[in-house]
Amino acid sequence: MSDTLAGLLQVGALVLLLALVWKPFGDYMARVYSSEKHWRVERALYRLVRVDASAEQRWSTYAAGVLGFSFVSIVLVYLLQRLQPFLPLGFGRGVNGDTVPAAMAFNTAVSFVTNTNWQSYVPETVLGDTVQMAGLTVQNFVSAAVGMAVAIALVRGFARSGTDRIGNFWVDLTRGTVRILLPISFVFAIVMVAMGVVMSLRSGVNITAVDGTQHTLPLAPAASQEAIKELGTNGGGIYNANSAHPFENPNALSNFLEIFLLLVIPVSLTRTFGTMVRNTRQGLVLVSVMGVIWAVFVALAWLSERFPNGAAAQAAGAAMEGKEVRLGIPSSILFGVSTTGTSTGAVNSTLDSYTGGAGGIAMLNMLLGEVAPGGVGAGIYGILVLAIIAVFLAGLMVGRTPEYLGKKLGRVQITTAAISILAMPTLVLIGAGLAIALPSTLNALNNGGEHGFSEVLYAYASAANNNGSAFAGITVTSDFFQSTLAIAMLFGRFVPILASLALAGSLAKQRRVPAGAGTLPTDGVLFGVLVGGTVLLVAALTFFPALALGPIAEALS
Amino acid sequence: MTIDLQERPTPAAPAPVSAGAFSPQQLVASIPEALRKLDPRAQLRNPVMFVVWVGSVVVTVFAIIQPSVFSWLIALWLWITVLFANLAEAVAEGRGKAQAESLRRTKRETVARRLDGSGAEERVAGTDLRVGDLVVVEAGEPIPGDGDVVEGIATVDESAITGESAPVIREAGGDRSSVTGGTTVLSDRIVVRITTKPGETFVDRMIALVEGASRQKTPNEIALTILLAALTIIFLLAVVAVAPMSSYAGQQQSLTVLTALLVCLIPTTIGALLSAIGIAGMDRLVQRNVLATSGRAVEAAGDIDTLLLDKTGTITFGNRQATELLPVGGASLRELAEAARLSSLADQTPEGRSIVALCAREHGLPGEATAAEAVAEFVAFTAQTRMSGVDLTANLGGLSVRKGAASAVVRWTGAENREVDAIVDEISDGGGTPLVVAEAASPQGADARVLGVIRLSDVVKPGMRERFAELRAMGIRTVMITGDNPRTAKAIAAEAGVDDHLAEATPEDKMALIKKEQEGGRLVAMTGDGTNDAPALAQADVGVAMNTGTSAAKEAGNMVDLDSDPTKLIEIVEIGKQLLITRGALTTFSIANDLAKYFAILPAMFVAIYPSLGALNIMHLATPQSAILSAVIFNALIIVALIPLALRGVRYRPTTAANLLRRNLLIYGLGGVVTPFIGIFLIDLLVRLIPGI
Secondary structure: OOHHHHHHHHHHHHHHHHHHHHHHHHHHHHHHHHOOOOOHHHHHHHHHOOOOOOOOOOHHHHHHHHHHHHHHHHHHHHHHHHOHHHOOOOOOOOEOOEOOOHHHHHHHHHHHHOOOOOOOOOHHHHOOHHHHHHHHHHHHHHHHHHHHHHHHHHHHHHHOOOOOOOOOHHHHHHHHHHHHHHHHHHHHHHHHHHHOOOOOOOOEEEEEOOOOOEEEEEOOOHHHHHHHHHHOOOOOOOOOOHHHOOOOOOOHHHHHHHHHHHHHHHHHHHHHHHHHOOOHHHHHHHHHHHHHHHHHHHHHHHHHHHOOOOHHHHHHOOOOOOEOOOOHHHHHHHHHHHHHHOOOOOOOEOHHHOOHHHHHHHHHHHHOOOOOOOOOOHHHHHHHHHHHHHHHHHHHHOOOOOEEOOEEOOHHHHHHHHHHHHHHHHHHHHHHHHHHHOHHHHHHEOOOHHHHHHHHHHHHHHHHOOOOOOOOOEOOOOHHHHHHHHHHHHHHHHHHHHHHHHHHHHHHHOOOOOOOOOOOOOOOHHHHHHHHHHHHHHHHHHHHHHHHHHHHHHHHO | OOOOHHHOOOOOOOOOOOOOOOOHHHHHHHHHHHHHOOOHHHHOOOHHHHHHHHHHHHHHHHHHHOOOHHHHHHHHHHHHHHHHHHHHHHHHHHHHHHHHHHHHOOOOOOEEEEEOOOOOEEEEEHHHOOOOOEEEEEOOOEOOOOEEEEEOEEEEEOHHHHOOOOOEEEEOOHHHOEEOOOOEEOOOEEEEEEOOOOOOOHHHHHHHHHHOOOOOOOHHHHHHHHHHHHHHHHHHHHHHHHHHHHHHHOOOOOHHHHHHHHHHHOOHHHHHHHHHHHHHHHHHHHHOOEEEOOHHHHHHHHOOOEEEEEOEOOOEEEEEEEEEEEEOOOOOHHHHHHHHHHHHOOOOOHHHHHHHHHHHHHHOOOOOOOHHHHOOEEEOOOOOOOEEEEEOOHHHOOOEEEEEOHHHHHHHHOOOOHHHHHHHHHHHHOOOEEEEEEEEOOOOOOOOEEEEEEEEEEEEOOOHHHHHHHHHHOOOEEEEEOOOOHHHHHHHHHHHOOOEEEOOOOHHHHHHHHHHHHHOOOOEEEEEOOHHHHHHHHHOOEEEEEOOOOHHHHHHOOEEEOOOOOOHHHHHHHHHHHHHHHHHHHHHHHHHHHHHHHHHHHHHHHOOOOHHHHHHOOOOOOOHHHHHHHHHHHHHHHHHHHHHHHHHOOOOOOOOHHHHHHHHHHHHHHHHHHHHHHHHHHHHHHHOOOOOO
């Protein structure tokens, strides 16, 4: 079987599988968040933390819950890292024989709480199993659940009418974790182990290689983290090589399953949205927009890698540098486009070695604002905000005050949507502009010229979009990078969240306007084209100059 | 869009919105005002244009420090951009000012004859009048202030306000009691109770309105301004970030180039035209003799979901008309027509005239009484007989002919007639009014014989059905309001093609209906003129009061139609939609333009660093300087080019939202992408000839 055919079959199987689970899984999630009943274990949790699970919250209270929970999480993860020498299963790991330094610990804490999973550290030498399991894996679950909760709150804003309540954050957080993330992760962790992903509390094993040299292969509780790493679109590997490491991603099937896992929640949440607003076609439109962008990007990146313009790569027949030979180009591209499109940021190949075209696609995928299909929750609230902008302009063009799902879009809605959309470009452009202006940055770069610039731009795009994938080729351990990237992650996460929750509050208060022939239809092909066009146009207009100086210049040379 | 349905032969035909003439002279005349608006305080209202203003200052300073042909030209064209934006607003305001000027002429100093408590007259200045004062106005005198007639009846010339030269009647009590200050009494004497303080009269409000003095941004305009501000911020960041990125790559970008890029990217086209669009929207209403008390009301008009229309005068002609003759008992149609005509010759009611007209039209009978007929003895209608008719002289046959209500005529003939009863019931069921025609040998009804029945119907104005179908396509539901009984109402509603009707409607019913619609999230528009309409007018989202109506009605509504034409509501809705469409279309156009500007400016900026980026120069612009200058010039010229469109409004055709969107996306979205590629290319052909570029 040719490489291309195998790749196409893999894409086809992936799309088919996602299409099969879209409806049942999406509806299941809608029931999870709409159900009146609490599970026994949930009631126990609510009692433990003294939460009144039956009380619905205003958007401000909900937002305070999100912020408070995330703040406490950052402090805890930070302390766990700093106190590593006193914790069991530390294996004496750290930086230069000491514990994790403050800047790195802060960056990592922020990174995992914001669902970014940007890693400025080398996991197998810096962090022990306790920090990995109690700190990072826990955040992999709850940061994903926070994103989903915010998305559901926004969807409730559309679904409800004449109320100032948008749900209970603690209930949404708990249900997302207990009923969605934990069961699926549990099953897939076992599947991973069966396929050869390691799961061990031993520090490592000593082996003698075929050439007679001694090596220590670090082991880790990888399988349990691997499942949620993909399912929660986190992406923080327990090994530095991430999913390119055979202990995390041993074979083609595990590679396929990992791609499926990182796409399944963002894709199915569109169905949840459609079901909750009682118009499933609305969800179908959004998932189509996401799917088309994803498919086009896969195709473009694939072509760029298959027909590269460098002399060495042309001699080899394809751009194979930085890719696992056992996975090949299609599996690497499929993984790369899916991971940058979902804010996962896990990688199974080195993006830095991609051709200008494919590297640019990976970057653009993030710069779209993570909506194709986006992170768990973040994808749907991201695309809904962009849809609001699209509806506003298009709605004007049909001669009515624009309405989306029966809610009028006025001053408050446009302000909150604008703030949400402004956050990411602001952070990326200021961050990258500032970093590139500093002489010290040049020392941190492995490459000069347009490629060097791409590395800096990529870092801030990844942080501000809470993606976490790295272009590599740039050393980000300086205090400047650690702190500015952490700030980009924090604001890139919480500004859109606050704006989305404020938006949810303003929408829930409104009465629903019944749709008529004069209302802009938002469940057809035309609207899909409109939203897709808006997504691409906003990103293109914002980042054209920056991309021209990086990947575009590289791709054209 | 036409003013009067009755004058409209083909209602489905595209209706051009009269733009009001827009001529280049207006541009020239507005230049002084545009220059005055260069004041930064005037610019602060508009965030997009303020950025351009600041950019112009920066580039000018830069050009003084490091002079070059290029930087001076960029500076010049940036200032021209600001000027063009000011020009757009000044032209729009200028048209209002001219109208305000003609209104102000009506506000000449008047002397009022005020009545004191004892009924004695005293002369006071019109400006000294207080609410509640009673003033006397006689033929030839101007009315000193807004008020209600409390005594007398007079003809009034309201042409100063309405432009309509035919005088109108104003009388005490009832729905025709309100008078407007500045209008003139032509005959008789009336006593007016002043209802408005001087300075707040109708004319004062009109002046403020058309001048735009009290113009406040409407909710939708505010939302759009926020979006434009957000876009401006994004582009500001994108341009600011270019500076260090370009330096890193090996070339410093001059402030002139960066400012030029910024001004080209931010949505200057819509930013420059936004307020002109709003002013022009109000202006289009004023041109149709409709005054809106706020821009908000005009915007709401575009959102209307339900239209409440009064049947009489709006959907049907005011009067019932003869539409059919139905002979009975072996009488021929000709016989019936002759008798019907005879009986109606002296009947000067609209119904009577319509019978004569029908006989003349369809049966070729004379439309006037002949000399012989003129001497016949006519019997007038009385409330007792409920019949009218004629007793012919012997030389014309000596017969007596009567027409009237079925029961009255049947009693006159002295015999029950099942055939007549059946037809009468049929006509009543269909919403019509039956008139029975009979003849007899004597005025007392001897040897009487029923000839047939005349059907009088409410005649639906031509084109209404199509109009309602258009409204339905636009997503607007029409509800007919009538005092008729349910049976009649239903028949007329079906004939006119309205979506729903409310029969035997009282003002309370109307109010309840409005509230019910609004609870369902719908926006309601209605017209009204009577005092008892006032609460409903106030409750409706768009309440259009007729100028002939009471001052209470005019106070309660948020629009006044000076022509008192209830069908104008449909046009008001279209103007509201047009306003929003124009904003959306020009915003889309403005943003779509950016793509071409990037392709012009980015290669120009970066080609020295990365020669490969020259591939992006798909327009083959001559030099980096000519490329940037051409983009800036295009950006300025497109504003002037679109001023007529902003003032006239984007063409609107009633159709479904999806069709409208497809059409406008194609024209303004795709057109917005393509146009600047062509425009910049053409401008570059000229610009490259400038020495030093």
